[in-house]
Amino acid sequence: MIDVKKYFKKGDLIPAIVQETGSNEVLMLAYMNEESLKKTLETGYTWFYSRSRQELWNKGATSGHFQKIVSIKGDCDDDTLLIEVIQTGAACHTGNHSCFFNDIEFNKQD
Numbered sequence: 001m002i003d004v005k006k007y008f009k010k011g012d013l014i015p016a017i018v019q020e021t022g023s024n025e026v027l028m029l030a031y032m033n034e035e036s037l038k039k040t041l042e043t044g045y046t047w048f049y050s051r052s053r054q055e056l057w058n059k060g061a062t063s064g065h066f067q068k069i070v071s072i073k074g075d076c077d078d079d080t081l082l083i084e085v086i087q088t089g090a091a092c093h094t095g096n097h098s099c100f101f102n103d104i105e106f107n108k109q110d
Contacts (some may be wrong), residue, residue: 019082
């Protein structure tokens with residue numbers, strides 16, 4: 001088992017980017033603390049820390065839309081995780097497959 005403390009040297013929470021295996025679609029961004037990362041590693045399913053509710057949550061525990069871990073990678077600074085999952089159902093609480101569905105217009109440059 002890895003020492004999860006190395007990911008929390010800069011703060012109590014780290015961002016976790018969740019990506020669907022096969023399609024590589026980014027499904028969501030959530031935050032982890034040490035306890036949620038340990039639970040993720042122990043169970044093989046994603047656990048996060050809710051900043052608004054100040055508690056751990058297991059993705060899919062309420063909705064049935066679980067995320068089974070395929071791989072976890074740390075970035076070069078050990079302060080962000082990329083988690084590849086098999087997604088059951090929608091990843092977003094709105095019912096959308098991905099949380100990233102709101103297009104933002106911008107001025108495209110040549």
